[in-house]
Amino acid sequence: MTVALCWCLLLFCLDVSRPELPVAQAGSVPSAGKTLVWGPGLEANIVLPARFFYIQTVDGSGRNLTTSPGEKTFEVKIVSPVEQFTRIWIQVLDRQDGSFLVRYRMYASYSELHIHIMLKNKHVAKSPYVLEGPVYHEGCNCPQPSGATWEEHMKCPQSFPQIDKDLSVFPSVDPDRNAQEIPQRFGQRQSLCHYTIKDNKIYVKTFGEHVGFRIFMDAILLSLTRKVWLPDMEFFVNLGDWPLEKRKPTEKIHPIFSWCGSNNTRDIVMPTYDLTESVLETMGRVSLDMMSVQANTGPPWPLKNATAFWRGRDSRQERLELVKLSRAHPEMIDAAFTNFFFFKHDESLYGPLVKHVSFFDFFKYKYQINIDGTVAAYRLPYLLAGDSVVLKQDSGYYEHFYDELRPWEHYIPIRADLGDLLEKIQWARDHDDQVRKITQTAQQFARNHLMGDSIFCYHYKLFQKYAKLQVTEPRVRKGMELVDQPTDDLFPCSCHRTRTHTQKKDEL
Structure with a gap:
């Protein structure tokens, strides 16, 4: 074969x-x-x-x-x-x-x-x-001149449902208009990056106070432009948690790239900075990534603890309710806070803070509870890849892959208010064979859709389709700075590829 x-x-x-x-x-x-x-x-x-x-x-x-x-x-x-x-x-x-x-x-x-x-x-x-x-x-800066050839090598899918959905509300994109209007609308109160890709070089200007997360966007753009020649384009990235574009499609909406989407906003969703960084830094400075999880899935299924597990901070009211539920039903749920920041810590209600648990130790438990934080809980890709079933809260927030997940096939759904959580845990205990199958299907989904090759494909397809919507020429605007590729004096590489005039025309 x-x-x-x-x-x-x-x-x-x-x-x-x-x-x-x-x-x-x-x-x-x-x-x-x-x-x-x-x-x-x-x-x-x-x-x-x-x-x-x-x-x-x-x-x-x-x-x-x-x-x-x-x-x-x-x-x-x-x-x-x-x-x-x-x-x-x-x-x-x-x-x-x-x-x-x-x-x-x-x-x-x-x-x-x-x-x-x-x-x-x-x-x-x-x-x-x-x-x-x-x-x-x-680290070798040697982009494939032909995007079509790169996609073929990478075996990228023809389309991603979320990209098609997000871009469907933008018949066209006007870089000139966006360059003027988006900073006026969002630049004072929000943290944004304005990027231009021109001749496969990256230029950026930041708006707002808290722009530290720009490093994650810089990193994926630098990595991608080392691998494939990106089309010329101009776009804005939201560096905050919450999606920004709240206008209706019938109004004058602006294209904003975000790491999280919601049912009430029109932002264009990318793979989260967390998942993207874990891809870029696999076998580097991160220990949690989609590959390491697969080798640390805890004991065999029959030996796992049949209790629903959760650890985290107090970033949402439902998390407070979950911990109270756990204290009332410790035989069903093991949930506790590792940190308090958003709410007042009342130890009589929520118990003492506990030490952080290694993510790999989560999989000592059969059932993983996934509840939103400030937005979608970005741990879901790793939970799906592990050998436990996910009880996922119904939510208005979503990541780039949620549109392809199916309840009862990849996870067990629970109500937004957690009102049926105890009932769903009991159902899982009573239907172990079905739950085992859901777990395996979720693992397969993660292996097929959330690994590094898929993350690069998603970014490229998103940029490629977005670039085609532009009706004015992307430009390097006043105040933009060049984002340099890192230099490698120890292991430089010689690039054999050259970009022809025909390939430039094919891109258009």
């Missing part, structure tokens, strides 16, 4: 909840020849901060293993035959379900890479996989 075909069959290969899949018996011996390997990390043209691919353990009779054959089952080596030293950090993450996630971060670019995947000194599947170069590392 080819790498491309295996990758396309991701759902088939990994979805162990599907009854028609052959499942190995306990004690089955992994087969090097029949085990499956696929994923973007086996493709030279897919540049990610941390590249990754999957291994699905299969036994000699062609049956998928659904429990771990052991953390050290597979050995992975990545080398460049023309380099004495290969500066690559590799981790093999055991997902405890018979599959493994292999991730690696390159600190230099190579003319060629060989990926060796071994099982007891035998090559697995089509190992060694040869990535014919050049194979660029994350």
